[in-house]
Amino acid sequence: MTMALxxxxxxxxxxxxxxxxxxxxxxxxxWARAGHQMVVVPSAMSGETNxxxxxxxxxxxxxxxxxxxxxxxxxxxxxxxxxxxxxALALQSEGMEAVSYSGWQVPxxxxxAYTKARIESIDDARVRADLAAGKVVVITGFQxxxxxxxxxTLGRGxxxxxxxxxxxxxxxxxxxxxxxxDGVYTTDPRIVPExxxxxxxxxEEMLEMASLGSKVLQIRSVEFAGKYRxxxxxxxxxxxxxxxxxxxAKSGTLITFxxxxxxxxxxxxxxxxxxxxxxxxxVGVPDKPGIAYQILGPVADxxxxxxxxxxxxxxxxxxxxxxxxxxxxxxxxxxxxKTKVVPALGAADVVGxxxxxxxxxxxxxxxxxxxxxxxxxxCLSEEGINIQMITTSEIKTSVVIDEKYMELAVRALxxxxxxxxxxxx
Numbered sequence: 001m002t003m004a005l006x007x008x009x010x011x012x013x014x015x016x017x018x019x020x021x022x023x024x025x026x027x028x029x030x031w032a033r034a035g036h037q038m039v040v041v042p043s044a045m046s047g048e049t050n051x052x053x054x055x056x057x058x059x060x061x062x063x064x065x066x067x068x069x070x071x072x073x074x075x076x077x078x079x080x081x082x083x084x085x086x087x088a089l090a091l092q093s094e095g096m097e098a099v100s101y102s103g104w105q106v107p108x109x110x111x112x113a114y115t116k117a118r119i120e121s122i123d124d125a126r127v128r129a130d131l132a133a134g135k136v137v138v139i140t141g142f143q144x145x146x147x148x149x150x151x152x153t154l155g156r157g158x159x160x161x162x163x164x165x166x167x168x169x170x171x172x173x174x175x176x177x178x179x180x181x182d183g184v185y186t187t188d189p190r191i192v193p194e195x196x197x198x199x200x201x202x203x204e205e206m207l208e209m210a211s212l213g214s215k216v217l218q219i220r221s222v223e224f225a226g227k228y229r230x231x232x233x234x235x236x237x238x239x240x241x242x243x244x245x246x247x248x249a250k251s252g253t254l255i256t257f258x259x260x261x262x263x264x265x266x267x268x269x270x271x272x273x274x275x276x277x278x279x280x281x282x283v284g285v286p287d288k289p290g291i292a293y294q295i296l297g298p299v300a301d302x303x304x305x306x307x308x309x310x311x312x313x314x315x316x317x318x319x320x321x322x323x324x325x326x327x328x329x330x331x332x333x334x335x336x337x338k339t340k341v342v343p344a345l346g347a348a349d350v351v352g353x354x355x356x357x358x359x360x361x362x363x364x365x366x367x368x369x370x371x372x373x374x375x376x377x378x379c380l381s382e383e384g385i386n387i388q389m390i391t392t393s394e395i396k397t398s399v400v401i402d403e404k405y406m407e408l409a410v411r412a413l414x415x416x417x418x419x420x421x422x423x424x425x
Contacts, residue, residue, distance in 0.1 A: 003035040004173035005131070009141065009163035012046035013180040014237035015083050018090075024178075025090035027241040028136060032096055034245050037131045039170065041141040041163035042087055044079025049142075052076055069114035073143070073153045076115075077103070080140035080159070088138045098136040101126070103151070108144035108162065110152045117152035119144060119161065119224075122169035139166060157218025164221045168228035175225070175232050176252075177217065182236035183253035184209070184216050186419040187271040191407050194420035198253050198269065202364050205269050206232075206255045208396045212360040213274030222255070229257055267372060268363035268417040271410050275357040275403055277307060278330035279388065281322040282337060284348030287314035291345070295321055298340055304329045308358065308391045308400055318348075322389065324400060330354055356388065357406040360398035361413060373397045379416040385409055 008031070010024050024042070032038045052075050060068060084100035091098035106127060110117035130137050141159025146152050154161055160177060167175035182197060184206065189195040201209075203226050210219040216234055225232050235252025243251075285291055296306055304325055312320040325333050330352060337350045366372045373390075376397055380387060385408065389400035401409060414420060 003037075005037040005039070005170055006031060007163055007167040007170070007172045007175040008038065008040045009160060009175065009177045010040070010042045010237055011159070011177075011179045012043040012048070014178050015042050015044070015087070016046040018086070020237075021083075021086050021090050022093075023241045024237065025087060025094050025096075027178075027237070028087075029091060029094040029096050030242065031245060032136050038136045039127065039131070039166055039172070040087065040136065040138045041159060041166060042080070042083040042138065043141055043159040044083055048079040048082070049076055052079055066114065070150055073114050073117075073151050076153050077140070077143040077151050080142050084138045084140050088136075091136050091138070096136050097134055098138060099130055100138040100140075102140045103143035103162070104145035104149070106139060108139075108165070110144035110146055110154070112146040112148070112150065112152065114150075114152055116155040117144060117146070119154070119165045122165060124166075124169050127166075127170065154220075157221065160218045160221035161224055164224040164228075164230050164232065167230045168224065172230070174249075175230050177221075177232060177234045178237035179216070179234060180236070180238065181216060181234070182239070182251070183234050184214070184255075184270070186269070187410055187414055188214075188273070191273075191410050192271075192414045192420070195414065196419065200254045200256050201269060203255055203257050204395055205362050205364055208360070208362045208393070209270055209272050212272035212358065212362065212396065212398065213276075214270070214272045217255075225255065231256070267365040267369055268361045268419065269365070270362050271413050271417075271419065272360045272362060273357060273406055273410055275406060276327050277324045277356060277358050277400070278327045278352060278354040279322060279324050279356050279400060280330070280333055280337070280350065280352045281320050282341065282345075282347050282350055283320050284318045285321055285345050287317055287319040291319075291321065294345060295337070295341055296323070298336060299325075299333060302332065302336055304333055304336075308389045308398065310389045324356070324358070324389070327354055355403045356400050357403045358398050358400050359406060359409045359413065360396050361417065362396045364395050366395050366397075375416065376413060379412050380409060383408055383412045385412075 088098040088100040109121045127137050141162035143153050184198050185195040187195045207222045210222045232255040307324045310322045385405045387399045391398045
């Protein structure tokens with residue numbers, strides 16, 4: 001591997017104790033001694049952000065005003081500030097020159113949406129000067145600063161997004177995401193022990209997998225990588241730190257923008273699932289133009305994300321309109337519909353089901369093959385699993401089914417699409 005600017009990202013479990021931080025420092029030092037310019041973005045120590053926000057909740061249970069959200073960010077960001085300081089000290093103990101920066105010192109500029117801010121720009125001049133001087137630079141993930149110099153945080157998984165954004169701004173050769181798994185699998189190995197680790201996955205497939213429930217990478221980080229074409233690799237921080245760089249640089253899963261012939265042979269690359277969904281049906285709405293907007297407009301205005309949508313066949317000028325939302329938004333959505341939408345539309349009722357899940361097949365090979373969806377439906381039918389809703393795109397098909405059948409469906413589909421078989425070479 002030629003000498004290059006490399007970004008390493010370490011998750012909370014990788015930073016979970018002083019011993020693990022020491023191992024991270026040894027790994028980073030190995031890369032630096034090999035001649036690479038190193039920027040490291042660590043998360044807070046595992047459990048620390050929850051502990052800090054728990055303290056805040058004890059003092060102020062209802063923390064949703066702009067003023068209180070500002071203070072939540074001021075509290076939550078300290079977890080990462082401790083991590084960068086500890087890692088810089090550990091690197092210095094390894095004989096490396098190292099310096100740590102908080103998001104506001106770089107600075108990482110964001111908008112002012114406290115607790116879920118978006119990165120707008122990164123000023124990399126200070127970091128480049130340190131790298132040129134031979135230092136390892138350790139930058140907090142998850143945080144930045146807005147136009148009024150208020151500290152902001154990026155929301156859950158924000159450290160992944162920070163690392164990719166830094167890699168994009170600095171045109172890094174690669175961004176390595178070290179986590180507690182050793183790559184992206186065909187599905188969750190806890191449900192299907194035969195699941196295989198993918199050596200490569202296309203950016204589009206990874207984006208679908210992340211959006212459909214795969215927890216390996218946070219979706220915003222994948223979106224960022226796609227926008228700025230940042231090569232990403234997911235790999236384990238629990239391998240021996242002294243593994244040869246040549247081996248480490250080829251381990252895990254590479255998220256690539258190249259769709260080679262070998263990848264196109266795979267009809268389906270992975271099975272994703274999400275049990276955090278709930279289904280809501282507005283019963284007996286007038287079947288006329290504008291109904292979808294009249295139902296979903298108020299839901300969107302309440303900042304509730306809608307996923308799968310289904311409008312049923314009309315009978316006597318009336319129809320049923322179903323959609324899914326995150327389970328955490330279920331009660332609020334039903335209340336909103338019952339108080340505002342049903343009376344305005346003259347609908348009959350609102351009914352719902354929180355015991356559903358979504359199971360999806362993903363693969364760029366689906367573009368050039370017919371019959372993939374029907375194979376999925378046949379497989380589920382043979383297992384006696386009823387499909388409640390279906391949604392498709394060019395490279396994915398998702399179904400909503402009863403939650404109790406989720407693991408059965410994932411295992412059956414994994415077998416049906418031969419994902420448990422060795423990859424063709």
